[in-house]
Amino acid sequence: MNFDRLVISQNPFGTKRDEPDFRFLSFDEKGLSKSRNRALDLAEAEIVMIADDDLEYCEGFWAKIKKAFNDFPEADGITFKIITPEGAPYKPYPSKAFKHSRKSIFNVSSVEMVFRLDSLKKHGIRFDENFGLGAKFKSGEETIILNDALDKGLNLFFVPENIVIHPLESSGKVLDENFFYSKGALIKRMFHNSGFMILGFLFLMKQVLKSQNQLTLAASIKAIRKGFQAV
Known part of the structure; x- marks a missing residue:
């Protein structure tokens, strides 16, 4: 199974690697959403997903993603499920597929999202660089990009398939x-x-x-x- 991997580093002294299926690029800037926008600008694949350094991928995850887009050919983006290393759901998930609404997008994490890149570029949909780690507002970038997609009329779905593994954050969110x-x-x-x-x-x-x-x-x-x- 071959994947194109694009890694964005925010390090002015970082090195550069440009290989057929792996690119590592460094930029002198700060902010999670800026990094993700760089990745969207430079990506060339039909289907794109966001990775993180503490993730593992479920066996057969790519087959699940391809099947989901085949089952929902009108989908511009699909969100999936995270499980813990013990195999438990990372959070409560519905048991059936559905089309996202303004309400449901509040529960989505970035590593659950998979997009058709052309759909994002055609409608100028990007991460808001005022939101996310390293920005003025420290969270909310995932919900905003999904909301902007709905504003532009994109079709977003949830499919109840596990694609990534992430340790459960026992401390939970800090509500301060x-x-x-x-x-x-x-x-x-x-x-x-x-x-x-x-x-x-x-x-x-x-x-x-x-x-x-x-x-x-x-x-x-x-x-x-x-x-x-x-x-």
Whole structure:
């Protein structure tokens, strides 16, 4: 099984490798979304997926991906499942395939996403470089690119097949001031003043009410409002 592998390094002193099925390129810049956009700009394959340095791939994952796109030929992008090294689901997943909605995209992780590259390029869909690690807002880039794809009329599906293995993060998300600041900015960026705004605030309220929230209700809302106003 042959794959084209493209690795983007954000190191001004990094080396360069350019081989038929493996490219390693370095750039003097910072930010996860910038790195992913570099990869999208330089990728040449029909189907692209995002990798990470702490992932393993399930046996037969590529066959699962190809079958999913054959089963849903209208799909511009498909999201799949992560399992832990012990074989357990990384998070709760539906048991049946479905077409993504504004609500369902909030539950997607970047390493679950697979796209037709031409669909992204045709509609100018990229990661928002204001969001993600190393950017002004530390999270939310996955949800934004999926939301932008829906805005452009792309067809996104979920298929309940395991494609990657990732250790379970037992500590979970840290629900602190920075988290709610970023999520407030996320909702503003995604929905602006559209009718979907209420959906965004319902999502935020679910986060505020979680037991691991480190802030009071008032402090959580203050951080969300600050992020909302920063976009």
